[in-house]
Each structure stands twice: as C-alpha cells, then as structure tokens.
Amino acid sequence: MIIHIDGKECQCEKGEYILTVAQRNGIEIPTLCHHEAITGQACCRLCIVEVTEKTRSRIVVSCVYPVTDEITVATDSKKVQRERGLILSLLAKRAPESEEIKELCKKYSAPDIDRFVQLDNEKCVMCGLCAKACAELSVGAISTVNRGVTKEVSTPYHEESTVCVGCGSCARICPTGAIELVETENTRTIWGKSFDLVKCENCGAVIGTKEELEKAAKESGLEVDTLCADCRKEAMAQVLKDTYSYN
Numbered sequence: 001m002i003i004h005i006d007g008k009e010c011q012c013e014k015g016e017y018i019l020t021v022a023q024r025n026g027i028e029i030p031t032l033c034h035h036e037a038i039t040g041q042a043c044c045r046l047c048i049v050e051v052t053e054k055t056r057s058r059i060v061v062s063c064v065y066p067v068t069d070e071i072t073v074a075t076d077s078k079k080v081q082r083e084r085g086l087i088l089s090l091l092a093k094r095a096p097e098s099e100e101i102k103e104l105c106k107k108y109s110a111p112d113i114d115r116f117v118q119l120d121n122e123k124c125v126m127c128g129l130c131a132k133a134c135a136e137l138s139v140g141a142i143s144t145v146n147r148g149v150t151k152e153v154s155t156p157y158h159e160e161s162t163v164c165v166g167c168g169s170c171a172r173i174c175p176t177g178a179i180e181l182v183e184t185e186n187t188r189t190i191w192g193k194s195f196d197l198v199k200c201e202n203c204g205a206v207i208g209t210k211e212e213l214e215k216a217a218k219e220s221g222l223e224v225d226t227l228c229a230d231c232r233k234e235a236m237a238q239v240l241k242d243t244y245s246y247n
C-alpha cells in the first residue's frame, strides 16, 4: 500500500510502523528510545507525528503506530512541533546532563519551562532500552526499580551483579550516554563490576570480556573465540585459499 509522509509517496506493508516506513524512505523523525533490534518501546514519545485519515487528524507515536489505511503523515506540523517541544522540555528537566537532549532541544527549538522540576546530575530518561537490551540480547542483569522520581535502572539491590557478563550492550544502546563504562588497557568496569578483557591472539585488538566470550561459546556450541572478527575472517579466507590451491 501507499502512504504519504511529508508529501513523499512511500510504499509499505499493512501493519508496518510509521517510523519504520519513514526511516526506510530517508525521512527523519527524532527518537531516543527506538532501536531496530528491540521491539516497540514508545517511551520517549519524541517520534510523534500527525496522521490524517480522511478528514480526521491526530497525533500518534510513530514507532508503535501500524499503518492500516492510506494515511497522510506530517512529521513536523505546527501541532507536532508544539508537542515535541513540550516533550523535549520535560526530558531536558529529567536529564539535564545529557548532551544528546541538549542538542535535540536546540534542533527542535524546545522551550525552557520553569514550572517543570529539574533533577540534579542526571542523564537517564528512563526509556528502559538498556534493561530491555540486556534482557533480550544478554542476561537480564538490570531492570527498572522504584517509582516516580526515584525510578532508576539498577542491578538487583544495587549490588554487584552475579550474572552480568560485562558485554556493554546496555551502555552502547543508551541514547543519552547515561551508563558509565570505563575501559582501561586490560579491564572493563560497568555497574560497579570489573571484567578482564580478552585480546585477539593475532592482532591484539580487544574481543570482549572473558565472561561474554564464554557465554557466546556456550550458546553457539563453538569454542571460545581467540580471534577478533577481522582476523577470523582472514583465517577462514586463508583456509579456503589453501583448500582451493590444494585441489
């Protein structure tokens, strides 16, 4: 089916989310909590758009709004600008230390609203992407705890996790740089726990922590990696070349 986003004709499947269709067609819609590897979040609500169906128009969250009809979408209408500005002002008060949010506020001319209470030294917008990534892609070592202004992401009882493998997926996926990951030459520290880093036996590049490599090996049934992706590719190419030359 065809929908129109900002006047552009976009081909899509019934049931596809507006955000997915827009991104595929090179149309920019701001978002913090959306990641293609993680299923629908709709937490930050920055990706709101205005949808017009027949004569009726309304604001929807594009990352979880499936296309079911031939609609017209405006990603930057006056109504969207106003509501997105408000959402950004709230996010800026929630996470005043986040450079990413400061940039977005500037880009979308978000107003500074005094009546919103500002938190101190905070970068996290509580989108929950980190906990979801850890649950879906890793071991489920972190989760959101508490409610209201005390809500936060943490390991159980704020103690050193017994299951975290130090993969760093949570820190990498965080849209506001709120999770501290410190890497020295031989160690990685995250959520208060330090891990030894394993290096490629050929080129010396960091492959990961011992725990994450062992986890990957256990899941795949293969041996624990000793080479980085590039060196492994080269080694395999060499094996193929030798086999081919031999034949």
Ligand code: SF4
Pocket (backbone or CB within 6 Å): 133, 134, 138, 139, 140, 141, 142, 163, 164, 165, 166, 167, 168, 169, 170, 171, 190, 191
């Ligand atoms: S570093 Fe630990 S908490 Fe973060 S995604 Fe990996 S296993 Fe989960």
